[in-house]
Amino acid sequence: ATEAEYKLGMGVVLSTASSKENNAQVDATVAAVVLDDAGKIVLCRVDVAQNKMDVTGGAVDTAKTFKTKMELGADYGMAGIVDNNGDGVMLEWDAQAKAFEEYAVGKTGAEIAAMETQEANGHLIAVDEALLAAGCSMQITDFVEAVSKACEDANAVSFKTADAFTLGVAAVSEASESTAASAEADASVKMYSEFGAAVIAADGKILAALNDATQPKITVSVDGAIVEASYKGTKRELGPDYGMVAYGAAIAEWDAQSAAFSAYTVGKTAAEV
Numbered sequence: 001a002t003e004a005e006y007k008l009g010m011g012v013v014l015s016t017a018s019s020k021e022n023n024a025q026v027d028a029t030v031a032a033v034v035l036d037d038a039g040k041i042v043l044c045r046v047d048v049a050q051n052k053m054d055v056t057g058g059a060v061d062t063a064k065t066f067k068t069k070m071e072l073g074a075d076y077g078m079a080g081i082v083d084n085n086g087d088g089v090m091l092e093w094d095a096q097a098k099a100f101e102e103y104a105v106g107k108t109g110a111e112i113a114a115m116e117t118q119e120a121n122g123h124l125i126a127v128d129e130a131l132l133a134a135g136c137s138m139q140i141t142d143f144v145e146a147v148s149k150a151c152e153d154a155n156a157v158s159f160k161t162a163d164a165f166t167l168g169v170a171a172v173s174e175a176s177e178s179t180a181a182s183a184e185a186d187a188s189v190k191m192y193s194e195f196g197a198a199v200i201a202a203d204g205k206i207l208a209a210l211n212d213a214t215q216p217k218i219t220v221s222v223d224g225a226i227v228e229a230s231y232k233g234t235k236r237e238l239g240p241d242y243g244m245v246a247y248g249a250a251i252a253e254w255d256a257q258s259a260a261f262s263a264y265t266v267g268k269t270a271a272e273v
Contacts, residue, residue: 002162006042007035008208009156010169010197010236011149013142016216016229022056024189024218024226031146032169032197032210033104041112041151044104045169046097046143047071051191058181058222060189066173069093078138091135099134100143109151115144155236155255157262159199159208169197186227187220204269209262212236213254 011031018025027050034043047070053061069076072094079092091099104112116127123139126132131140173193181187193214199207216231235242235254244250250257265273 003160004162005037005158005160006199006208007156007158008167008197008199008210009033009035009150009153010195010210010212011146011151011153012195012212012214012234013146013149014214014216014231014234015142016218016231019218019226019229021226022054022224024053024055024191024220026051026191026193026214026216026218027142028171028193028195028214028216029142029146030169030171030195030197030212031143031150032167033109033147033150034165034167034199035109035151035156039108039151041104041107041109041147043165043167044101044147045167045197046101046146047169047171048142049171049173049193049195051173051175051193053175053178053189053191055187055189055220056224058187058220058224060175060178060180060187060220062176062178064175064191066175066191068171070097090137093138096136096138097143099131099136100140103128103131103134103136104147109148112144112151113148115140117141117144153210155210155259157208157210157259159266161201161207164202165207166200167197168200169195171195181220181222183222186222189218189220190215191218192216198265198270200270205267206265206269206273209265211258211262213258 014028031046047068076093117124175191177190179188195212198209213235218229219227242254244254
């Protein structure tokens with residue numbers, strides 16, 4: 001086998017649009033891709049951190065735990081749901097997501113970004129018959145955007161290998177910094193997520209890694225109404241604007257420290273990390 005050069009990129013798309021009275025919600029779609037030297041996708045992984053919190057009466061749960069849609073698997077409950085037309089969803093979310101991952105292989109970021117969609121039951125689903133036949137009939141707009149962003153990642157990392165490898169992506173979310181509403185102040189719901197992607201060699205050692213994080217904030221009144229939702233971008237996207245150096249007297253900005261940690265993991269196993 002001849003050693004070849006690849007790139008690992010990550011993209012995150014976040015929305016708070018599903019938040020409503022008594023429910024704060026953050027949907028963060030993460031994609032990780034490995035590209036070959038021609039810019040074509042070799043491996044693709046997607047997941048969604050769909051974090052929800054009951055904020056009735058302005059209350060918050062700082063100890064709340066979260067699972068991604070891929071982690072939930074069959075417990076996510078998409079399979080068997082009947083839509084407005086009386087049609088049933090055939091496959092669970094994780095199976096449909098894996099169909100999209102496989103469909104992306106061999107394509108460029110531009111080709112993914114140019115994918116056509118059609119409206120069905122209020123969602124934008126694929127037009128491509130091959131993807132539909134593979135079982136992916138759910139909304140794909142955030143998948144397309146996240147994978148496109150991952151392919152165009154300005155902070156992608158390169159690696160070389162002649163051997164086979166796998167790609168993993170994960171998200172960890174928590175809400176410990178959230179604060180409840182009071183007579184003097186609205187509640188502040190902070191369901192923060194950290195994302196990691198790693199390319200793993202056959203011997204279990206990391207060939208390349210990336211990390212990113214999101215810090216959306218949803219303000220809720222004492223009556224449980226959504227007052228405001230704010231999100232400025234991922235920490236990697238914000239770069240020096242994140243302000244760790246300016247306001248935290250850090251030795252380096254968050255994106256630089258994250259890149260240093262990612263580089264440190266190369267050559268180590270998950271257990272060693």
